[in-house]
Amino acid sequence: MGRLVWTKYLWGTSRLFDRVREDNPDFHQKIVPISSELTQPALAISPEDVERLTSCVNIIFHCAATIRFDEPLKHALQLNVMATQQLLNLAQQMHHLQAFIHISTAYANCNRRHIDEIIYPPPVEPKKLIDSLEWMEDSIVCDITPRLIGDRPNTYTYTKALAECVVQKESSKLSIGIIRPSIVGASWQEPFPGWIDNFNGPSGVFIAAGKGILRTMRANNDAVADLIPVDVVINLTLAAGWYTAVHRPKAALVYNCTTGGINPFHWGEIEHHVMSSFKRNPLEQAFRRPNANITSNYLMNQYWILVSHKFPALIYDLYLRLSGQKPQMMRIFNRLHKAIGLLEYFSSQDWEWNSENMNMLMSHLSPEDRKTFNFDVRQLNWPEYIENYCIGTKKYVLNEDMSDIPAARQHLRKLRNIRYTFNTLLLVFIWRVFIARSQMARNIWYFVVSLCFKFLSYFRASSTLTN
Ligand SMILES: CCCCCCCCCCCCCCCCCCCC(=O)SCCNC(=O)CCNC(=O)[C@H](O)C(C)(C)COP(=O)(O)OP(=O)(O)OC[C@H]1O[C@@H](n2cnc3c(N)ncnc32)[C@H](O)[C@@H]1OP(=O)(O)O
Ligand SMILES: NC(=O)C1=CN([C@@H]2O[C@H](COP(=O)(O)OP(=O)(O)OC[C@H]3O[C@@H](n4cnc5c(N)ncnc54)[C@H](OP(=O)(O)O)[C@@H]3O)[C@@H](O)[C@H]2O)C=CC1
DSSP states (O other): OOHHHHHHHHHHHOGGGHHHHHHOTTGGGGOOOOOOOTTSGGGGOOHHHHHHHHHHOSEEEEOOOOOOTTOOHHHHHIIIIIHHHHHHHHHHTOTTOOEEEEEOOTTTTTTSSEEOSSOOOOSSOHHHHHHHHHTSOHHHHHHHHHHHHTTSSSHHHHHHHHHHHHHHHTTTTSOEEEEEEOEEESOSSSSSTTOOOSOTTHHHHHHHHHTTOOOEEEOOTTSBOOEEEHHHHHHHHHHHHHHHHHHOOSSOEEEEEOSTTTSOOBHHHHHHHHHHHHHHSOOTTOSSOOOOEEESOHHHHHHHIIIIIIHHHHHHHHHHHHTTOOOOHHHHHHHHHHHHHHHHHHHSSOOEEOOHHHHHHHHHSOHHHHHHTOOOGGGOOHHHHHHHHHHHIIIIISOOOGGGHHHHHHHHHHHHHHHHHHHHHHHHHHHHHHHHHOHHHHHHHHHHHHHHHHHHHHHHHHHHHHO
């Protein structure tokens, strides 16, 4: 489905728009979608649409980007940097433009521990990089990528840092605001709590843990988990659009849109609340009972990957093979390990973001606007938010029905019984093998068995007496 058709389809069907559809059934008539392709010259916007944009637009919110952590550098550069430059060029032709709001990421400068609301010098001059990569073969670019990105973990954060620099260069010609959200999560309040529709960031991890697939992950229990609800990001972005258009700041204003410095919550606490939430509201057809732990110890994590991921996957795939089905669990785990390997950088350390501009913006809003465009994360109740987030992954990402929860709980009970039976059989098997080889183990075994018998006969005798 094309981008435009897909967008229109979403307005018509997505539960996200239920409330606005109810309040204003004709809301879609106020929106004019424009087809564009970031990888194409002039963003592939038709001349008629260029005409419409240059004559009508007042505020640009530039969100389009590739957010993949494994994007080849050339492609990431094209989507996140060159396309931003092209949009800035178009913006300068717009007769009524009052604000250009660029969505960056709080991790654009994740090679620093403390991040102020300023644009840091770029790792390389973007234009020079674009020119030099243009003639290079993809394989060569791939080889030199680690040297280029240096102490950043991926091409995403690297190209987002370059994009900020490209945006800043135009700040004498346009009124610019840059929003830097941290890890965007499910909605907190708007349009309803817990809305989420993708596997990005922590959502995929929560789902994998809720399905009982993910049992271990490297993360620092005490590090701040800088999650930010998506509606907070949107409210702050809209407010920044208003502020930029009305106050026309001379230099680009940067807003670090984060929670850690204001209302901190830690990965250890997230783990606890995610696990207890999925035990209360289980996902359907879980692979195992949800029981995931985070550890910062590399060796411990490797041990649990072997015991809790690879070993069960091997057994399950063996079962699938024996029952004539295609093995799939090992493949799923390999993909999961790739995904969490890319996320661990962000869950194993923490950062300090200065968020003075967020406070400044709030102080400029009227009390009514502060409610309508609420981005005051001091009021965020984390346990409640995480509970709604987990339920949101169930309802809106996996499209599971809440009425199926009793059946899902029943399934977890079945899994628990299977685990008890399996563990007992394993214990007996190990003892039998052990006993066959060692006299001492045999003696211990007989001692334990006779103790059990004695206990049983004592129990039987005392219950006969009382009867
Ligand atoms: C132990 C558990 C307790 C829980 C507590 C601890 C939790 C710790 C969580 C730590 C999370 C830290 C998150 C940090 C994020 C930092 C964010 C920086 C902020 C940003 O600015 S950007 C936005 C972040 N970007 C992303 O999140 C994108 C990351 N994803 C990728 O780069 C790629 O998807 C990835 C992971 C390389 C996989 O690529 P690939 O194998 O090619 O697969 P696809 O992308 O094509 O997807 C195929 C298929 O899989 C689904 N999918 C995608 N990601 C996941 C996932 N993480 N888990 C499960 N499934 C996933 C995807 O939707 C596709 O499904 P289809 O049905 O469409 O096939
Ligand atoms: N998710 C997060 O945790 C964070 C995200 N951000 C930033 O927020 C912004 C939005 O991210 P998010 O919503 O999560 O990401 P998505 O991947 O969901 O959205 C990216 C958007 O870019 C558009 N897009 C991608 N490629 C192209 C292309 N080649 N041509 C035209 N349009 C394209 C997509 O269009 P379509 O839907 O049609 O594919 C989509 O609308 C990004 O700038 C990201 O860097 C910042 C911090 C955290």
